[in-house]
Amino acid sequence: MNSKLPLLAVVLAVCLSAGVPARALDANGQLEDPVLQARYERITKDLRCLVCQNESIADSNVELASDLRRQVREMLSAGQSDDAIFDFMTDRYGEFVRFNPPLEPKTLLIWGAPFLVLVLGVVIIFRIVRRRSRMPLDDEPAPGPL
Amino acid sequence: MWKFLLPFAVFVALAVLFAFGLNPKRDIHALPSPLIGKAAPSFSLTDVMDPNRAVSNAAFKGQVYIVNVWGTWCEACRQEHEALLGIARQQVVPIIGLVYMDQRDNAKEWLEQLGNPYTAVAFDTDGRTAIDWGVYGAPETFLVDGQGRVIYKFISPMTPEVWQREFLPRIAAARRAGA
Numbered sequence: 126m127n128s129k130l131p132l133l134a135v136v137l138a139v140c141l142s143a144g145v146p147a148r149a150l151d152a153n154g155q156l157e158d159p160v161l162q163a164r165y166e167r168i169t170k171d172l173r174c175l176v177c178q179n180e181s182i183a184d185s186n187v188e189l190a191s192d193l194r195r196q197v198r199e200m201l202s203a204g205q206s207d208d209a210i211f212d213f214m215t216d217r218y219g220e221f222v223r224f225n226p227p228l229e230p231k232t233l234l235i236w237g238a239p240f241l242v243l244v245l246g247v248v249i250i251f252r253i254v255r256r257r258s259r260m261p262l263d264d265e266p267a268p269g270p271l
Numbered sequence: 272m273w274k275f276l277l278p279f280a281v282f283v284a285l286a287v288l289f290a291f292g293l294n295p296k297r298d299i300h301a302l303p304s305p306l307i308g309k310a311a312p313s314f315s316l317t318d319v320m321d322p323n324r325a326v327s328n329a330a331f332k333g334q335v336y337i338v339n340v341w342g343t344w345c346e347a348c349r350q351e352h353e354a355l356l357g358i359a360r361q362q363v364v365p366i367i368g369l370v371y372m373d374q375r376d377n378a379k380e381w382l383e384q385l386g387n388p389y390t391a392v393a394f395d396t397d398g399r400t401a402i403d404w405g406v407y408g409a410p411e412t413f414l415v416d417g418q419g420r421v422i423y424k425f426i427s428p429m430t431p432e433v434w435q436r437e438f439l440p441r442i443a444a445a446r447r448a449g450a
Contacts, residue, residue, distance in 0.1 A: 175407035178300065188372050189407055192398040217405040219305040 304424040312403035316393040326393040342373040351428035359388035368392035417449035
């Protein structure tokens with residue numbers, strides 16, 4: 126029992142630290158206005174780092190991500206809206222730069238696919254259940270003298 | 272009947288999907304540029320060789336030109352350098368170099384040692400020009416037409432084959448359209 130404690134401690138330390146470092150990437154510190162800082166964190170989490178494509182620029186420490194974070198910070202400080210910042214990024218890097226693409230005709234399939242699959246699943250289950258309910262109950266013990 | 276056809280149809284659909292999606296020749300990191308067909312972002316930077324000299328793409332207005340993004344840290348840029356020197360010798364179009372995420376001295380040394388294929392080499396000090404062009408790596412090569420529009424972007428090391436196949440026909444077409 127006791128011999129497992131150090132291992133447990135290591136596992137815990139690793140798990141708990143996983144959520145921490147995101148902010149430590151910003152050498153310039155936080156924005157002064159907490160409202161701006163909150164927007165900054167939300168926006169940078171929704172922008173894809175194009176070098177390591179499954180990380181957001183908030184989490185990535187490559188140079189491009191830090192350049193893009195600087196860009197977001199500057200645009201926020203200049204009083205630009207979230208939409209203006211996202212437009213700036215998609216104008217240059219395409220829709221792929223956003224983890225949350227806006228709902229548009231061409232992104233309809235991405236947003237609709239889960240519901241489509243859900244409906245499909247319901248239809249399939251419904252058909253199976255209905256067919257089975259029409260089948261004779263052949264797993265019941267045959268009636269007869271005990 | 273369709274109990275038999277449905278799995279078959281699903282199989283064909285998946286086969287087509289995988290043939291496209293898992294094709295080893297497809298570079299999954301190469302993203303389509305939203306810049307294609309739009310005006311090339313203008314830049315005015317300093318020359319790598321001489322910090323007092325300005326390099327601006329406005330100077331190439333009216334011409335078909337290419338912009339090649341590179342850095343000395345980039346192994347693939349070293350690979351393509353020979354091809355760029357060859358292209359420069361053909362003197363088809365001006366080649367503007369854009370040094371990305373690098374030190375001026377490193378870039379200078381590179382050009383002195385390996386040869387300079389560029390008509391002009393701009394030094395992107397803080398990465399802002401690269402952001403304007405949607406650069407996310409190196410090498411990247413853009414083709415700009417006589418109207419100042421980006422008409423093509425190639426992400427990967429340049430080779431003589433790529434130049435023949437992708438660039439020369441587009442350059443010829445752009446010149447016909449512009450004439």
